[in-house]
Amino acid sequence: MSNVIWQTLRQNGWLLVFLILAIAVSIAVSVTPPLILQYIVDSLVSGSFSTYSLLTAGLLYFALNAGSGLVDALKETLITVFGQKITHGLRSAMCQRLGDLPASYFVGHEAGAVTSLFVNDVDTLENLFDSGVVSMIADAFTIFSILAVVFHLSTGLGILLCISLPLLFLLTRYFQKRMLQAQRDNRIAVGRTNELIPETVRNIRTIHTCQQENYLRQRYGRTIRASFDAMERSNFCDSIYSPLIIASCTLIICVMMTLSVSSPSLQELFGMTVGSVVALIAYVRRIFSPLESIGMEIQNIQSAIAGIGRLKDFFAEPVQAQGQCTALDKAAAPLVIDDVTFGYDREKAILHHVSLTVKAGEMVTITGRTGAGKSTLFKLILGLYRPRQGQVRIFGCDPSQLAAPLRRQVFGYVEQQFHAIRGTVADQLSLKDERVTRDAMEKALRLVGLWETCCALPQGLDTPFRPELFSRGQSQLLSIARAIVMDPQILLFDEITANLDSLTETQVLQALQAAAQDRTVLSISHRLYEARGGRRVVIGETES
């Protein structure tokens, strides 16, 4: 992960330089106006001024205040662009890595958790840059610059600020934590209310039939009350914080004024002139804004740390090794399963000592009770998982070691459901593999009886794919065409007629039989066994 970040930093060196410049200019622009104000006031009080110099100072004061907004906008834009460059680089690297991860990674990682990694955790990392580290450095420099100028103008006020700022920072953090907790509670309560609405709509008939309106009313009441209470707490903190900061600011100025007039030595320490008082009051007001921001930035950094941990774990996952096997031993059996034992977790094995040899052109149907591991066996044959014990060989080669370009020429795999990719109908067959020709597509589609249907589409095979273009049965036929389009030697069918009505099932079975000609076929389908016979192997019991 750090590689991706360094690479982005290196690639965007100029952006970084502009960002540092914008931060420096923004600090200078925000620190200078009170000094000009001091000059103007002191000149007016002493009476020794030229109209030209006062006018110039006045214009400069105006230009700096107006320019401050522009520079801040530029700084914020650069920080955001910089953060987005990092997230873009990171998400690209993550997408690439996701494709390289072995199938076993997805056993312990739910789809939701992986999505959250890509969306939420990367967003938090972006926050770490734009509203965390970079902003915090900028704010810290602003505070130090103001303190340096204040010390230069009035050592006494500098000391006062050094004593009071840490206390005010603690007060700010206290309020921010309470407000954040209240906002979190509110989000949870709003989320619960949102979940309740579709649940109510879905079950409205049952609710009326069973007269459960009161129960529902109470549930709504509880979540809405929780949201209301949380917002009350947040509003209370919000409303009390600003007056407290204004009061503290006024108190500091009062203490400064009182001390400076109480004795000549203290007056020297506070170094008061009318102009410096005006400037110092402006500085005291200006120092609170970055102080408040730092509190929020600490919060962002804290929440980003957990996300960074998860992203680091993701990048530490071992990737699938590149397949070394580039040529098949045609003399060897298409499939040999030799004493294979496998389980998804260490404790429990699903397949125990399974052995099976399939000859070229043979038709084998795998059967067994539900959950016996039939689909799991297919995944081992495809090399998606590796056996815990024993071995699987495809034409003498470990299937997990098959070189990527060879895979579709060896296997054609059809599942219970058709999984579409984004693209045209042709893309559903080729899976964007340029080796798949239009002739091969036509041949495969004719074989499964889908050629005419595809020709009748508005743009033929170039029609953008939408699920509603094909019925469920036609989608399965498309699946079979996809499996055979590269003329593989072994076909694997995993209960592909499971969700079809009997008429569509017959159609799919016919396509299956046509596709199975001259190929080695393994299927999990009693109907195909009944239709074509072959050998039946029972998993999880004694073999027949």
Ligand SMILES: Nc1ncnc2c1ncn2[C@@H]1O[C@H](COP(=O)(O)OP(=O)(O)OP(=O)(O)O)[C@@H](O)[C@H]1O
């Ligand atoms: N990705 C997975 N992670 C963990 N356990 C899994 C995973 N896939 C399947 N299993 C478990 O492995 C066991 C075998 O599942 P499998 O799908 O291979 O059985 P099957 O014989 O094909 O079942 P069915 O006939 O019902 O489709 C089941 O207990 C299932 O819960």
